[in-house]
Amino acid sequence: MNNFEPEIVAFCCHYCAYTAADMAGSKRIFYPPNVKIIRVPCTGKVDAIHILKALEKGADGVYVAGCLEGDCHFKNGNTRAKHRVTYVQKYLNDLGWETQRVAMMNMSAGMGERFAGTAREFTEQIRQLGPNPIKIAARNPKEQAAI
Amino acid sequence: MQQHKDMNDQQYNGKSVLVIGGGVGGIRATLDLAESGRNVVLIDKSYAIGGLMTQLDRTFPTNNCDLCTVSPHLSESGRQQHMDVMPMTTLENLTGGSPDFTATLVTQPRYIDINKCTACGECAKRYPDWVRFTPGLDPRAPTCMRYPQATPYAFSIDMDKVTDIKKLQNICKANAILPDDKAVTKKQSVASVVLSVGADVFDSTCLDNYGAGNYENVVTGLQYERIMSASGPFQGDLARVSDRKRPKKVAWIQCAGSRGINSKRDVPYCSSVCCMYALKEAMVTKERFAKEIETTIFYMDMRTFGKDYENYFDRAQNEYGIRMVRSRPHSLVEDAQTKNLTVTYAQEEEPQCHTESFDMVVLSTGFRIGEETKDLAGRLGIELNRHHFAQSDTFNPVQTSKAGVYVCGVFESPKDIPETMVQASAAASMAATNLPAIVTDQAEKEKFLPERNVSQEPEKIGVFVCDCGFDIGGVIDVQKIVEYAGTNPDVAVAQAVGYGCSSESMAHIEKQIKDHQLNRVVIAGCSPRTHETKFQDLLRRAGLNKYLVEMVNLRDQNTWAHMDAPKEALKKAIKLVQIGISGVRRSRPLLDNTLPMSQNALVIGGGVTGMNAALMLAKQGIQVYLVERAPALGGLARSIQKTIEGGDVGAYMDDLIKRTMAHENIQVLTRSIIVDHAGIPGLFTTGIQTGLRMTYLKIEHAVTILATGALPNRPDEYLLGLNENVMTQIDLDTLIEDDTDKIQGMNQVVMIQCAGSREPGNPNCSRICCQTAIKNALRIKKTNPDADIFILYRDIRTYGFQEDYYREARNLGIKFIRYKASQKPEVKDSAGELSVKTHDFILGQPIEIAADCIALSTGFIADDETTEDLSMMFHLPRTRDHYFLEDHVKLRPVDMSVRGFFIAGTAHSPQSIRESVNQAQAAAGRAVTLLAKKEINLGAAHARVDSTKCASCLICVRACPFDIPFINAEGYSQIDPDKCHGCGTCAADCPAKAIQLLSFEDDQIMAKLDGLFERYN
Amino acid sequence: MKTESRLEKILNSGNLAVTSECGPPRGCLPEKVKEKAEMLRGVVDGINVTDNQTAMVRMSSFAAAVIIKQMGLDPILQMVTRDRNRIAMQSDIIGAYAHGINTMLCLSGDHPKFGDHPMANGVYDLDSVQLIQTVKKMRDEGKFQGNADIANPPKMFIGAAANPFADPFELRVMRLAKKIKAGVDFIQTQCIFNLDKFEKWMEGVTDRGLDEKVHILAGITPMKSAGMARYMKNKVPGMDVPDEVIKRLESVKKENQAQEGINIAVESIQRLKEIKGIHGFHIMAIEWEEKVSEIVEKAGLSPRPEI
């Protein structure tokens, strides 16, 4: 599985993480292009189903990025999101998947560096884990036959 | 309507309000005016607006960079059409009179075409010294200043420095460089002028006794801000200039260049802000760098007189352990090796001098009026006071000596950001009275085609890809993206559009939509955060619902961030575009639900503040209900005779009351109380019981101004109420007016400051007591020059120009004796003979003063009952000491957290009549900006409940951070769109999936995922 | 005399009664029962036979009681409502009485959670109070709980437990009153280590004159070690072991702790003898039956009166 380029979805809240991503850009702080952002008003909007569907559709990793803890523009959306991420990790664990494929991140609007940093680290982490097992299965018809 | 509009046009075609100075004050005034439907021209001599605040690291009392809160969202169409921001522009002259001035404006050449410049920053990167650029802010800047190109990152070419303009032109892919740019002169017809030019922070080098300028580790407060600022010289690391090492001991020296007698280098007035900013810098130093850093502040009087500032001061001392030394060091000496600084100082408690060494010394320098400003004043023909600040009316601080010309901010008198904000809104409000609002809603409707109903049409998508010059096109091949987009069957048009946000491209896209009857649009360019509204307007103009556009962030989140990897950037771009296309398929037309807004206002409180607010609103055609619980208007000011400047309060009040009663738009309801309240911002209904019979009446109003005032404090101490010769300053004030003989009979008068203030129960400073005491002392001296007057004080807080009167009092031999809170004076009454015992620090022993009269400076105490009742009725927050708590203490000082509520006067915090008038005007002005919208836009991104799916499980009711959902009479969850904040938490939590957050519905998010992963699905 | 119970006779004679207990084995050897019971011969007036105590499966108290009865001793049949419904319990009562077992103790029993079958379902068809009622009804009215007549009803001397130390404390006297109301004849209390608290409880009891209506046997347990004391304090529900007791045991060498425990027991008995309403002692020397005689000796409770 060399030259594997992870496909990563980042659900970013409008007020902090998404803005931080813009910041990173305007300050020309480079980070891996693997990360694709989907904008939400608040991470409180991101539910387990969104994260699961991303994996189901083929994401190698998914993370939710919201405001710093205690700084949520909507009071506590980011803590709600954190709990949902843990909830999904529990499922992944039961299914024997690596729980590190999903994560919760926090950053303020100003933290372009932090956005780039987390994007870099998470991408590296997923690179280590290898591709979404669903994709591997799809590639090896043999395994399919086995079932 | 039509006719009304014409009338408007005749009244003043293209007439504007001219705002001079683009600092926070100028920006606030500009926004208020534009929002209230006035055309406004904002000029600033600098090439970037933002002013002084943009150079501060963090600002008190919130200790963070709140610039994002105030930074103008100039792209919002509603405002944009009323606003013309002209950087690098100065006023040459102003002819004519109010409201028909003609201003001659000169704009210096920028050598950059603002409409083409994309602020890519290439020029500044390649030829830094040719290009002027100050983001000015800390790294939050770009997020803070969400400026579209109307006020760009503000690049400009310094032509004198440029050696080869060709080079510049070559690297500018937008070819925005204009080598032959010329200064432009423009005549502008102006109804009124707002001066917000601020002041200079003066050049401290004249303070040779502090070695300012020679000693490397002696810096001014502002320099210290820059050193701490992340965008500063040391990237936000606190370090000494001499050796880049982090200081272990930092000292602040207050009043550097202020409150001085040395006319060569000092100014006599108090700069009002230095005490607070020194405290702030010391706190931030410990907060952000190291608790261990020793911070010491040398001061004369600690002047924390603002709202809750005394608490701030206490926190600084008790929580942060900042050391306070009451002394004014006369000099500093630098150690040649260590570059450390030795401070020599004496304290009044004990005779001997101390010397102490510091790593770094900060001079708390204040404000000066610069020469440019003096010239400007000359050109405008307005008078300056003896300190060269704008002379303004006693009872109307924003009114200059010239009708139609208003002043705000530091140019009026030294003040901090909150007060500048208040005054800016006040000045804007006054300026607006000379210029009826443009009735725009009609114009708007004419501008937009009726929305096309696309519900039956199959998706017909247009994809427009910006190259944004080098910024996108230079990294990835836009054409490839266009081709890819075209492969989507339902994409009817896919084109590259250069600079999508340029006027030509916008026009082109609009035409494409119409010609091809597109019903969905994808704009692949920069961030929706900055440009979405712009393109939403474009869709409206093209007859499409504005929610049918999806923006793909190809620049900020792709080409800028992946310049190093163009190949991958292209791959990512294609995916992002696909996400956009898949997403836009699912987007539905949404209605910003709106309600007609009432045009009435409710003003609670009939004192100085309430009446001024009422009149400001009434003048602008608003129907005002002025509610006063007392039998007559007037309030506390009724019992005051004179201001410290000598203004006749009585006469002023008579006139004010007369005008209020007489105004056709004001309905005065005395003997009235508020009994119930309901509704939403813009459409409140409030129940009032009024008159002797307590008749109930219900009024409808869009806004509410709280002007309920505070109470004169009457603490139970110093024999007040037990001996007739112990009185409050208010009693004394009347006595001075009415009983000259008694005053002349007085040999010794003692005044005790902070009686009932700055102590438990009423912890904050009452702000007005020092000036009141000095005012009355001076008046006694007038009628009875031989009287000996003693003022016992803790800190004398004669901020701003009041310092003059303090000096005058000292010159007249009025004795000021300091006491400590721990060692308060004692008042004795031995057989009617009054005397005061206190400790004299200079003599170092207790003294006893016989007194014919003891005046207690009792100041204010919050009207707890009233604020409690109203805060419960209106759901408004209060401070710990029971004043109303504004939405943002610094940037929205007269706005309450509940939209439609505004606060002014002593219900906000203790303040003088003059200051109350300011807040009244400000509150009225802010109220008008809301009223001008004529309708209540409730937006579209709110949660909607499908009652057929709802299981009434209460999960949304419990999960909502704002307690909006409730189970209605039918037994289903109901979420009022007008209250919903649109976070979507309920939608995520709903176990029945009965709630969707409009414009972020689940199927839209899923569709975007599909777009990204099509390969696998 | 309501019954043939030796215990009843002793109590009515005004003597201080002494009972002890032996836990049936977790196996089938009758000798195990016999060994323990033998040690108590002539030492006590009745031997409680515990019923799957701490919810651990053991030889049924009914069977063990029969063995003891056959040794010519006086078993007190303990019965918990945890494991059997009212039908099973009543049939056991009849069966036991048929074997001459005439004294029993009605308990609700420790929750299965504590035993070796935590997955077992607790029956709790009746609670201890209702069991008392049932037994009384069988004896005095000759009727089953379901009201059918009994031919030759069993005449059981009815006992119950009381725990003065469980809370709410204020309920503890009332609860005793309730059991008396239900028809209990004698009470064996939880092991007493906190004598002050116990005395407080007894005050409540005597204030209401309850001591006139029921015979109270004070529960005594000798501690084998400081470790055991700590365990009882922390692990055993409703047990109140003051720190002084633990300290006192810790204060002596390991090898002497057992003796110290016995001393404490004896001293407690001495002190409790003085309390109005105490009609005897129930000495629970858990798996330490050999020490009972020593305690009884030292406490001056022997020899046991002949009746």
Add this chain to the structure above:
Amino acid sequence: MITAEQKPVTEIINYISPYRRILLVGCNECVTVCAAGGKKEVGILASVLHLHFLKQGKNLEIDEITLERQCDPEYVEELAPHIDRADAILSMACGCGVQTIASRYKEKIVFPAVNTKFMGASESQGIWAERCQGCGDCMLGITGGICPVARCSKHLLNGPCGGTSNGQCEIGPETDCAWRLIWERLKELGMEDRYEEIMEAKDWRPSGGAGPRKIIREDLSL
């Protein structure tokens, strides 16, 4: 309300792995309110199952349907059009729902996806606690509104037993002693004396002792 919680996903997987087309049925009543088997949970479970089987390279087909109420035949009827294409039915309703489906679609195997727990009340968001055992002979009127049958771990009608410590049940400090609560309530109501009234042995017939229970309302039955 009837409370339930989802079965371990591995158990569910074992049930359905032999099948290819699953009809996953949620219920919009109790199990929605206790966040165990509403439309949302149906979606999440479906996605989780997809994750698992796709990983095996097996593309499981799952039809997601959430009925208004699975314990009413009329609602269950709504499954008819979808039933044929399903190899097995996975129900996220309580036992009542599962059985209603089973009795209607005899030819199809039905698996429960949740464990039905108890009749409970929600203490706060996300916390539900047992309050009733449906004993069929409610005595709350004399126990101060706190049920000893459901809330005393020994169902003692004349509690508390000797195991109470610090007001908690002997089975563990996380469980309140029901009789402590009853006593406190009685005191608040000034009915302390009530406590000493003995509650007679309970007649368990209404609680199922007399076999499966039924309620028949002649006036309503057609």
